[in-house]
Amino acid sequence: MDVSPSELKFRKPCTQDGAGIWDLVRETDVLDLNSAYCYLMLGKYFPDTCLVAEYEQKIIGFVSAFLLPQNPEIVFVWQVAVAGSMRKKGLGTMLLKELLKRKACEKVRFLETTVTLSNVASQSLFCRLARDTRSRLEVTVCFPANLFPKSNHETEFLFHIGPWQRELIK
Numbered sequence: 001m002d003v004s005p006s007e008l009k010f011r012k013p014c015t016q017d018g019a020g021i022w023d024l025v026r027e028t029d030v031l032d033l034n035s036a037y038c039y040l041m042l043g044k045y046f047p048d049t050c051l052v053a054e055y056e057q058k059i060i061g062f063v064s065a066f067l068l069p070q071n072p073e074i075v076f077v078w079q080v081a082v083a084g085s086m087r088k089k090g091l092g093t094m095l096l097k098e099l100l101k102r103k104a105c106e107k108v109r110f111l112e113t114t115v116t117l118s119n120v121a122s123q124s125l126f127c128r129l130a131r132d133t134r135s136r137l138e139v140t141v142c143f144p145a146n147l148f149p150k151s152n153h154e155t156e157f158l159f160h161i162g163p164w165q166r167e168l169i170k
Contacts, residue, residue, distance in 0.1 A: 027083070073108055
């Protein structure tokens with residue numbers, strides 16, 4: 001699907017988006033699917049640090065994030081989901097940059113997220129963000145596989161990006 005950025009609408013999620021976000025995350029087949037309740041909560045309690053991308057009134061992208069309570073200069077990105085028809089078109093990068101331009105993130109200088117080795121798309125996304133913002137990227141083990149109750153869960157690696165100059169978030 002060829003869509004120009006001007007045809008996309010970026011907005012805060014609301015509770016009514018919960019089911020659509022849940023469907024989008026489920027369809028990725030890569031991200032951990034949280035309960036529908038979780039996505040309802042994100043829309044209700046974290047709309048300033050989460051973002052929905054719409055095309056023709058359909059949710060085609062979503063990012064969930066929160067500011068670290070102990071350090072509001074760091075935003076932790078929990079999930080970035082992009083509809084299959086929109087992958088490899090830069091929507092993930094647009095979502096992250098839109099998030100970082102929001103008022104809630106005006107003091108943010110660092111981004112953190114966790115990524116598994118098998119999630120190559122997310123690795124590429126966050127490496128691209130570091131490159132685009134001319135930021136340092138540090139990768140360390142965050143949650144070893146043995147911490148997860150399901151034995152088949154991979155180790156989650158922490159990607160720490162920043163600091164960046166605000167004017168590079170375009």
